Amino acid sequence: MKVQGLILVAIFLYLSCIQVVKSQPRKDCQKRCGNVTIEYPFGISPGCYYAEDSSFKLTCNETETLSFGNIPVTNISYSGQLRVRLVRSKVCYDSQGNETEIKSRRITLKNLTLSEHNKFTVVGCNSYAFLEMFGVDKYSTGCISICDSLPSKNGSCSGEGCCQTPIPRGSSYVQVSPSSFDNHTTVHQFNPCTYAFLVENDKFDFQPLEDLKDLQNMTMFPVLLDWSIGNQTCKQVGNKSICGANSECFDSTRGIGYNCQCLKGFEGNPYLRDGCQDINECNNNRHNCTAPSTCENMLGGFQCNCPSGYRKDSPNSCTPKLRPEYFRWTQMFLGTTIGFLLIVLGVSCIQQRMKHRRDTELRQQFFQQNGGGMLIQRLSGAGPSNVDVKIFTEEGMKEATNGYDDSRILGQGGQGTVYKGILPDDSIVAIKKARLGDNSQVEQFINEVLVLSQINHRNVVKLLGCCLETEIPLLVYEFINSGTLFDHLHGSICDSSLTWEHRLRIAIEVAGTLAYLHSSASIPIIHRDVKTANILLDEKLTAKVADFGASRLIPMDQEQLTTMVQGTLGYLDPEYYNTGLLNEKSDVYSFGVVLMELLSGQKALSFERSQTSKHIVTYFANAMKENRLHEIIDSQVMNEYNQREIQEAAKIALVCTRVTGEERPKMKEVAAELEALRVKTTKHKWSDQYPEEIEHLLGGSILSAQGDTSSIGYDSIKNEKRLDIEAGR
Template sequence: LIPMDKEQLTTMVQGTLGYLDPEYYNTGLLNEKSDVYSFGVVLMELLSGQKALCFERPQYSKHLVSYLASAIKENRLHEIIDGKMLTEDNKMEIKEVARIAVECTRLMGEERPKMKEVAAELEGLRVTKDKHKWSDQYPEETEQLVGVQILSARGCCTTDYDSIKNVATLHIEAGLRGILTFQTNMVAKCTSNSTIHKHNCSDPSTCRNKDGGFYCKCRSGYRLDTTNMSCKRKDFGWATILLGTTIGFLSVLLVISSVQQRRKQKKNTKLRQQFFTRNGGGMLIQRLSGAGLSNVDFKIITEEAMKGASNGYDKRNILGQGGQGTVYKGILPDNSIVAIKKSRLVDRSQMAQFINEVLVLSQINHRNVVKLLGCCLETEVPLLVYEFVTNGTLSDHLHGSMSDSSLTWEQRLRIAVEIAGSLAYLHSSASIPIIHRDVKTANILLDENLTAKVADFGASSLIPMDKDQLITMVQGTVGYLDPEYYNTGLLNEKSDVYSFGVVLMELLSGQKALCFDRSQQSKHLGSYFASAMKENRLHEVIDDKVINENNWREIEEAARVAMECTRVTGEERPLMKEVAAKLEGLRVARTKHQWSDQYHNETENLISVEILSAQENTSSSGYDSINNVARLHIKAGR
């Protein structure tokens, strides 16, 4: 939804390949013109009968948009239009519709028409084709149905005007303030205003005349008897009956309310059971026990426990919100603090895959991956329960509320090594390879020791053992999204490598992956970084907080790794385990062992050699500390 005070939103890129607005993909800015682009593609499908994206067509015409645009430009539109509907009579209309489709799919959103303008043009085409079948019929008959009647406010009489077909001009007198009605209606107003001149009022009453009636007042304990206009003592028997009736009525209401409450609870229980079954609860239990995983530290938690843990999903407990859903802080009955992820939606057709992913993630036990502790399947959308990580996200520390913490170069390099290692584990060492698909600084959590933990597997996909890649709907965050994945829809581990490269650039520069304050050609951090390296001005991009003379070589090498990760073609990027090895090598090389060259003479003095003879269990040959000999020789027989 677009708020009333805004014309566009910045969101995580979502959509279907072939229909996705290229401007939305490049900027992440979503507005109504994105729908206009997608509608233009649909209109082209209606005209041509062909798919929006077809890999069987030549390279330049895989996308229907470019295919139709080139056909119009070369005056061969008739080759693309579906032969089933093309006739001599509708050529002009089809050509006009094709023009509208091309206008809708212009690259720049501001050059596209609004959706209401498109609708008006298409409706105009349809209306001019077929006039209304009764547009000019029965003009006189409709006039005969009209009549006017005025009720005067000054008397009892009415003034009638005949049907307007008998008069050239209908004139109603200005002095008549009345009510216009249909002839079959009747309007009446009755008033009565009389005065009671005399009544016998007896004690203990007090009566007064009023305009249009009278007023009587009785003392406390008395009531007015209107038959003889006198006050009589109140009879409290009726009050007792009324009180008893009220109590009885309230008792019945209480019983009915109790019954309804029980029915509601029963209905809710049944609904929770339905959700549990629909969300694959039975399948999950079966798979857990079948795989011998019943003792795994993974819990299936009830909805009641989830509501209690999050205080009814209180807004004050929200830790974060994103394209995949909302994360709440929660406290379970055993007082453990957790993070509860409530997804926005779930694809019912992919429920078996969801259960499979839950199973795989529950078995991942890596120090740099957020642990999945359990799930709740009794709600409309499944809830996932993760370990709670206390120190915010990497994005918070680089760009947000915690940016004053000033991460050192040593800390940033270690964080990069930890992220790379965890992704390499997911790609190569998990029981089923996992592609995260949304690697970004906002999805990297840091604990109290600034240890990195990869989180938010809402967009992740499992790669079957017999495949290297999947064809999926494009998902990810603009600025981190692999361009090859966007263009082809083919997802593999190199898509995570690209996203990690952008994260590494953020660690090096301290700048956001996408920034509209930078110039047009450098809005994307990837292109900004690449141009800086090409022009030998990398020092302008690197964060001043981390750069010094001692670490410049390491920073240059890390920047080179980031560039390799973000190459346009996936096959030219390194594997994640190769990236992890390079960065780990940098970290190890920068910190030699703290006692490697210290106390050289003293450490030698500590060394002595003792050899136990293999032939005699009780005898041994000893050699003095090597500082007493120029050369240490051990007999070959020993």
């Protein structure tokens, strides 16, 4: 039994390890509303319910009433049922048969559906009602109740004054329509109305005297609704279900989605990460061990143990050992077994120590192979620094990425693969697994650590640490949760909410970051791979420049380096491509292409699809010469108020993409001109909205700012004669 218990423990631990809990409620969520306990995946505030389905959002009003929409909720079941209260329908008549009141009900349940454990009920003499249901199938039914006098039999709902009919599961829209054969003219004295409603099985007891008069003054009845997670089966969703540890997935009985349940021997909420807890059968008298055996709690169960001098004759009972000679044989057997186990234990300890030594040596080998010595040497030679780079372990990286699971991959590129990682403190990070094949790539990896360790800028992705003791080295940096600029402009999350103001601000942030790298960092840094896919956006759409694997440090006494050409075609500086001479003007060219993409948005891809021999720079130059810039600007950006500012931004982009690096401005000049353009854009926006107030507050300052462009660093853009907008210039 102990062996079986250990096997069960191993199985449960394995099941716990493979759980992938995608979403969990906040710890501060409200747990009760009135006398109803609120159970996840249901909740009443953002972050407290299963966010992928709005049907799990409930409300708790001032009277402490929990509701689903406008439907009161009285109980939530883990097994996939929600108990609510639904209003009954009725139609009433006066003694002459004239209709005095009618209330037909239409009920919409979103993604929830009616359970089969409900009945459609009609109360009234000479009455009938129809029930129409829509969901998995369109379904209609009805019920007829007949009587000429007041029935005398209580509790029976078999057609005399009351009738019931079962309904199928799966409907999410219900319409109830009551009526009467003779408008209650013959029974009006004791039954003026027909009532029709849905009610949970065995929750309505028909009392003719009270119910036919006013339905015991009841307006709402308990009804069971079915719910499930998503629209995939357990087999389809695999290990990506939201079922927590020590739980299992089962297909919903309503035929859509799945539900979760705790494994045998556990109880609690199976939708929480640690919601299913072990049941201590020994303390709760849930065991069947009989004296003199004693109960021992096990993970997911229990076992019955016999005291000394007893043996098991069944799984839960013990009997005395009758023959003492068995003790001698037992002692001999135990002595031999213990001696053998001690020998095995000693050999195992020696093997473990040898394995630990080999692992340590292998980690040291990987550390040197991955450039650890190079990193330490370069950091120690860089002078005093406040760099705090954390060293992560191999085991910690495996746990954070769920064993480098494919579902955790955020992106792949020429420099490696980036995974989403979750550290033990629940903080989310991005983990970059470098793609190395030779020593030059090892140097690029160490180069990225070195570059990022010297940068402290709000618009540069923050390096948190690295792991060098694995065969493939890893970088750990902050997680930016809103994707790349490329995704927003062209990709899967293409978002038309990127307004002109958003795009101009992003351009200013990227330009300012590159200017900082070129001019303000302790050692000038050339990024060498500026593109929209390497610009991340956070939840506030703040730009974060990333991927410094191709970056180079420029010594203070040099203005350029001769290097092997690296970068992305389409963004790559043609002068650098042809000569191999790298300087800060190479980043200026790439930024100019990024600025053109910001202006053209989704149209930038259509340029490349239409004629692959042409480049976006050529399109912009031709459009500017032919006065048709509006044709290549994103339709979500340009309007009648910002055409001039967009045209001036396009001119900046063309100046940045001139073929000859000497003719391009420095990055800090570009940043200053874009910032001045933002000031001008803001001024125009306020002038259009509040012209009189602006004139009153600023007086002649607007005119002076427009008349003296040199005062705001914008002269090179305002003076159009200095711009050569031919293709390639």
